[in-house]
Amino acid sequence: MHEPGREGDVWNIEVGLLLEAIYQRYGYDFRDYARASVERRMGQLLQDSRCANLSEVTARLLREPEFFHNLVPYFSVSVTSLFRDPFFYQAIREKVVPLLRTWPYFKVWHAGCATGEEVYSVGILLKEEGLLDRATVYATDISQPALDTGKSGIYPLEIIRKGSVNYNESGGRGSLSDHYHARYGAAAMDAELSSRFTFARHNLAMDTSFGEMQMIVCRNVLIYFNEELQNAVLELFLESLDHGGFLCLGDKETIAFSSVAEHFTVVDEKARIYKKRVPR
Amino acid sequence: MTHASFPFTALNPPRAVLLGGSAGASQPLREILSGLGPAFPAPVVVVQHIHEKAGGMLAANLDESLALPALEVLDKMPARPGHVYVAPPDYHLLVERRGTFALSVEEPVRWSRPSIDVFFQRAAQVWGRELVAILLSGANEDGAQGLAAVEQVGGTVIVQAPHSAQFPQMPMAALELGVGAAALTPEHIGTLLAGLQEGREHV
Ligand SMILES: C[S@@+](CC[C@H](N)C(=O)[O-])C[C@H]1O[C@@H](n2cnc3c(N)ncnc32)[C@H](O)[C@@H]1O
Numbered sequence: 103m104h105e106p107g108r109e110g111d112v113w114n115i116e117v118g119l120l121l122e123a124i125y126q127r128y129g130y131d132f133r134d135y136a137r138a139s140v141e142r143r144m145g146q147l148l149q150d151s152r153c154a155n156l157s158e159v160t161a162r163l164l165r166e167p168e169f170f171h172n173l174v175p176y177f178s179v180s181v182t183s184l185f186r187d188p189f190f191y192q193a194i195r196e197k198v199v200p201l202l203r204t205w206p207y208f209k210v211w212h213a214g215c216a217t218g219e220e221v222y223s224v225g226i227l228l229k230e231e232g233l234l235d236r237a238t239v240y241a242t243d244i245s246q247p248a249l250d251t252g253k254s255g256i257y258p259l260e261i262i263r264k265g266s267v268n269y270n271e272s273g274g275r276g277s278l279s280d281h282y283h284a285r286y287g288a289a290a291m292d293a294e295l296s297s298r299f300t301f302a303r304h305n306l307a308m309d310t311s312f313g314e315m316q317m318i319v320c321r322n323v324l325i326y327f328n329e330e331l332q333n334a335v336l337e338l339f340l341e342s343l344d345h346g347g348f349l350c351l352g353d354k355e356t357i358a359f360s361s362v363a364e365h366f367t368v369v370d371e372k373a374r375i376y377k378k379r380v381p382r
Numbered sequence: 383m384t385h386a387s388f389p390f391t392a393l394n395p396p397r398a399v400l401l402g403g404s405a406g407a408s409q410p411l412r413e414i415l416s417g418l419g420p421a422f423p424a425p426v427v428v429v430q431h432i433h434e435k436a437g438g439m440l441a442a443n444l445d446e447s448l449a450l451p452a453l454e455v456l457d458k459m460p461a462r463p464g465h466v467y468v469a470p471p472d473y474h475l476l477v478e479r480r481g482t483f484a485l486s487v488e489e490p491v492r493w494s495r496p497s498i499d500v501f502f503q504r505a506a507q508v509w510g511r512e513l514v515a516i517l518l519s520g521a522n523e524d525g526a527q528g529l530a531a532v533e534q535v536g537g538t539v540i541v542q543a544p545h546s547a548q549f550p551q552m553p554m555a556a557l558e559l560g561v562g563a564a565a566l567t568p569e570h571i572g573t574l575l576a577g578l579q580e581g582r583e584h585v
Contacts (some may be wrong), residue, residue: 113507114479136478136484137478138486138504138508139476141504141507142488142500179486181489183485200398285428298441329458352457353470353472354456354485356456356457
């Protein structure tokens, strides 16, 4: 228990009240997000809002839906990149693709796909391996603006330039430029890719499973959740995966200490790729 | 600040020791930590700008050359005394109130991810005055704001003496910002920290 009334606690209390207010008023549940990162973004929000303190922000958002909707992006860190962590894509190519080949048809779910770069990266890899035709790809996030970008498949050339370096390092079979068309200073990703993709809103903290997947990619999303929510989401993934299906997490996320660890075998610990055990 | 005014003792150790650095920081880092052992009474947290591809290497090198275990931070890892924790490249490092680490891929701050400012500011918020924060060699100005935040909550702030730093810009930036940090050589800093474990070797 903490001692009540310590001055430093006011901020902490205000953050808790704000999250509770959002949940009760609008149904968005951020209460089990990792506090360190939420507090950092609440600090930025407070600065930008021109409110005197966080309690004032709470008072306003309770009464002004529009004010609240402008705050939602503060809860979503949608930073991403093409072929982030090249060794991850290399491991997919070497250790996952051979097994995906054994399925005549398979489904991939990118949970927390942000603006879609990761979805296109895996899509490009599957295309190069001749597997895109067999794949149905679901890409979900809570952020609608991020999903809209993903759906458009249009990215600034700066993103493409950095992506090319990573693509080459990841063991790409050709050139990244095989997969987009540059126009008006931006790049439009190959429409054959997006024809396999469905971008949709899904909230990992509240929504249920939507079907059996052969591969779930959820990278750098769990770091924003506390242990309880992480476990709940991992249980959701376990439930949503076919036996022998793959779970791919971010570079610094591991299932080792979670409640689902025993249901998976490790395919590649560095790349955080796990495989759901087949029951005996 | 002189040696005598170091507010921490073996009986009254800090909650954590923070080290920030960039170019030229590896050498002083090793020198400072070389005198510490597993009985060191606080977690040591290192935020150094390193290339993405060198991920894991700094921790592995420190682990090999130091008497206390060093590891790269994973999400939710608890900060325990007697261990050195290294921020992974390409993530911001944060800490939760109950003492577990948190990571974020938010945009770089002052071109840095991890950002020393971001971690020091958060540590100041969580650990307050019971902190020792040290800024080492570096060719940029990350860390100055963070050190100021630690000073503001009453923590102990130290910079590597600019004349002893391969790249003095980082410690200089903190001093120029007006942070009242003691400017000490790595050797001196190492001695101060080693003093915190005296008589604890057998605890
Ligand atoms: C840092 S991005 C990760 C993007 C990509 N997976 C990658 O690794 O590059 C985190 C994403 O998680 C999303 N997110 C946060 N909370 C979520 C939730 N409850 N349900 C679904 N997505 C969520 C954010 O909107 C954001 O786009």
